[in-house]
Amino acid sequence: MTGSAAPLPPERRREVRRQALSVGGATGLYGVSFGALSVASGLDVWQTQALSLLLFSGGSQFAVVGVLGAGGSGVAAVATSSLLGVRNGLYALQTSRFLGVAGLRRLAAAQLTIDESTAVGVAQPERPAQRIGFWLTGIAVFLGWNLMTLVGALVGNALGDPRTYGLDAAAAAAFAALLWPRLRSGDAAATAVLAVFIALVTSPLLPPGVPVILSVLAALAVGLRRGGRHEGSPTAAPGELDGRDPLP
Amino acid sequence: MTTWTTVLLACAAAYALKLAGYLVPAHWVEGERRSRVIALLPVALLAALVTVQTVAGDAGALVLDARAAALAVAVVLLLVRANFLVVVAGAAATAALLRAVGWA
Numbered sequence: 001m002t003g004s005a006a007p008l009p010p011e012r013r014r015e016v017r018r019q020a021l022s023v024g025g026a027t028g029l030y031g032v033s034f035g036a037l038s039v040a041s042g043l044d045v046w047q048t049q050a051l052s053l054l055l056f057s058g059g060s061q062f063a064v065v066g067v068l069g070a071g072g073s074g075v076a077a078v079a080t081s082s083l084l085g086v087r088n089g090l091y092a093l094q095t096s097r098f099l100g101v102a103g104l105r106r107l108a109a110a111q112l113t114i115d116e117s118t119a120v121g122v123a124q125p126e127r128p129a130q131r132i133g134f135w136l137t138g139i140a141v142f143l144g145w146n147l148m149t150l151v152g153a154l155v156g157n158a159l160g161d162p163r164t165y166g167l168d169a170a171a172a173a174a175f176a177a178l179l180w181p182r183l184r185s186g187d188a189a190a191t192a193v194l195a196v197f198i199a200l201v202t203s204p205l206l207p208p209g210v211p212v213i214l215s216v217l218a219a220l221a222v223g224l225r226r227g228g229r230h231e232g233s234p235t236a237a238p239g240e241l242d243g244r245d246p247l248p
Numbered sequence: 249m250t251t252w253t254t255v256l257l258a259c260a261a262a263y264a265l266k267l268a269g270y271l272v273p274a275h276w277v278e279g280e281r282r283s284r285v286i287a288l289l290p291v292a293l294l295a296a297l298v299t300v301q302t303v304a305g306d307a308g309a310l311v312l313d314a315r316a317a318a319l320a321v322a323v324v325l326l327l328v329r330a331n332f333l334v335v336v337a338g339a340a341a342t343a344a345l346l347r348a349v350g351w352a
Binding site for chain 1: 249250251252253255256257258261262263265266267268270272277282284285286287289290294295296299301303307308309314315323326332333335336338339341342347
């Protein structure tokens with residue numbers, strides 16, 4: 001119970017803001033390539049923008065336009081998109097705990113529950129920072145992604161392939177950097193190693209989206225072990241997670 | 249299915265999946281072990297996501313290219329306690345440079 005009600009010091013606030021905006025910026029730029037690819041796949045500007053506004057989950061959106069562009073059926077497009085979207089619901093199990101939202105805010109939080117907002121939120125040790133990280137990242141990505149989708153849909157891929165600038169590697173590095181401090185906990189490190197292994201083994205065999213969902217087994221295997229240890233936080237009392245506050 | 253039907257169905261399914269996580273009854277996710285599993289879920293999912301983003305090729309087959317080199321640079325920068333932005337920019341620059349010279 002480390003004073004979750006205490007205000008966040010200004011330097012921590014700045015640090016969270018910097019993480020949120022840099023993740024939002026890099027992701028937003030990728031929206032150009034989504035907008036351009038979507039229009040090139042035969043969707044119109046409105047359909048393209050509807051996906052960014054309403055679906056708002058990059059991997060699933062690329063799946064929809066990729067399947068349709070390749071001549072696949074609508075059913076296949078929705079199925080692939082939804083498989084990739086399952087992880088957002090699993091993130092929500094944890095984000096809902098630290099956000100403590102109800103009513104309209106809960107509906108908004110659900111729409112903003114994606115890789116980026118979750119990664120920045122769960123990377124913060126303090127409750128107020130978790131909330132700021134989630135909301136700020138979610139809103140920054142939402143605005144940037146939608147604006148750049150429109151740019152891409154209207155003027156085509158003005159930036160060229162985002163991979164030219166290493167933007168794909170930037171996203172993976174940002175997630176790794178956000179996970180990094182948590183890996184000091186033995187449980188989290190074991191989970192991450194197992195999840196990487198599951199993804200490596202199953203990626204060549206299973207449809208896109210499934211290997212990431214199967215990594216849930218890593219969290220189950222480590223979390224359900226009898227008397228799970230917390231090497232990284234030897235002082236943690238039962239119910240404390242990686243030294244965080246027990247949940248209300 | 250028209251394109252609009254496909255688009256709107258995909259959007260509805262995606263939102264339903266997101267919202268479902270917020271509507272799970274509290275007693276399903278209470279208790280020490282369940283809390284532990286749920287706290288570990290984002291770790292597992294993001295670790296797997298980074299893996300797939302880094303080494304999965306078009307058909308899911310494993311490929312070692314500029315992405316893997318970039319992640320290796322990111323890990324080295326994390327080991328020397330570099331700032332978040334330095335890690336992200338370092339990885340992007342590594343991938344961009346390797347692709348520019350045509351090595352990966």
